[in-house]
Amino acid sequence: xxxxxxxxxxxxxxxxxxxxxxxxxxxxxxxxxxxxxxxxxxxxxxxxxxxxxxxxxxxxxxxxxxxxxxxxxxxxxxxxxxxxxxxxxxxxxxxxxxxxxxxxxxxxxxxxxxxxxxxxxxxxxxxxxxxxxxxxxxxxxxxxxxxxxxxxxxxxxxxxxxxxxxxxxxxxxxxxxxxxxxxxxxxxxxxxxxxxxxxxxxxxxxxxxxxxxxxxxxxxxxxxxxxxxxxxxxxxxxxxxxxxxxxxxxxxxxxxxxxxxxxxxxxxxxxxxxx
Numbered sequence: 001x002x003x004x005x006x007x008x009x010x011x012x013x014x015x016x017x018x019x020x021x022x023x024x025x026x027x028x029x030x031x032x033x034x035x036x037x038x039x040x041x042x043x044x045x046x047x048x049x050x051x052x053x054x055x056x057x058x059x060x061x062x063x064x065x066x067x068x069x070x071x072x073x074x075x076x077x078x079x080x081x082x083x084x085x086x087x088x089x090x091x092x093x094x095x096x097x098x099x100x101x102x103x104x105x106x107x108x109x110x111x112x113x114x115x116x117x118x119x120x121x122x123x124x125x126x127x128x129x130x131x132x133x134x135x136x137x138x139x140x141x142x143x144x145x146x147x148x149x150x151x152x153x154x155x156x157x158x159x160x161x162x163x164x165x166x167x168x169x170x171x172x173x174x175x176x177x178x179x180x181x182x183x184x185x186x187x188x189x190x191x192x193x194x195x196x197x198x199x200x201x202x203x204x205x206x207x208x209x210x211x212x213x214x215x216x217x218x219x220x221x222x223x224x225x226x227x228x229x230x231x232x233x234x235x236x237x238x239x240x241x242x243x244x245x246x247x248x249x250x251x252x253x254x255x256x257x258x259x260x261x262x263x264x265x266x267x268x269x270x271x272x273x274x275x
Contacts, residue, residue: 056114079105111134128176246265
């Protein structure tokens with residue numbers, strides 16, 4: 001399977017590691033640590049050294065209960081970082097659901113859009129279609145402000161799968177080629193612990209939709225619920241979750257701890273290749 005991200009092309013015979021760069025004061029794990037342009041750029045460069053295949057840059061927190069950010073404020077946060085990273089050796093993904101932020105970020109040099117709204121916002125499909133960029137279509141139930149209050153599904157696997165199948169069809173109909181599309185079941189976005197565990201356990205169901213699957217489990221509250229660890233003490237659990245996701249077919253894992261995840265996946269890949 002091949003993934004096209006603008007001028008970048010990935011042969012997905014090995015899993016990719018997407019490194020998280022939060023240019024925000026209120027992200028659930030590292031809010032404020034890299035909120036300035038200089039700190040975000042330095043952090044991004046370190047993630048590349050650590051082995052990141054893709055950088056995911058976001059200017060609006062989507063943690064449960066997070067406040068909305070204006071379009072201009074989001075642009076002011078992310079564009080200087082993208083411009084400051086121009087010419088780097090890996091693609092930049094813009095983590096946004098706003099079409100105008102997508103357009104500006106792509107014009108500034110981003111090669112992928114990571115949208116928690118799966119391009120449902122008016123104008124979002126058009127913003128990506130003509131760009132040549134890849135897109136990650138994520139499932140969520142509700143909005144970040146309230147999504148974790150009472151998540152409910154009759155069949156979480158079937159419902160998430162049906163939603164993502166429909167969004168793939170919509171993206172292709174808008175002119176986004178299948179080899180530019182990634183899907184994400186949206187761990188923690190309107191899901192209980194039981195829902196999240198079901199999604200991870202049955203991740204191969206989403207792989208059957210015929211496009212690469214991204215898993216974003218790093219440091220999330222589900223890992224805290226399982227281990228009893230605070231958010232900055234979830235390294236081991238995050239690496240374990242990434243490995244489990246890859247074993248179940250994930251082509252991309254979105255993580256905070258790039259170096260440790262890369263090392264774990266190298267061991268996994270070495271064992272796999274000797275069989």
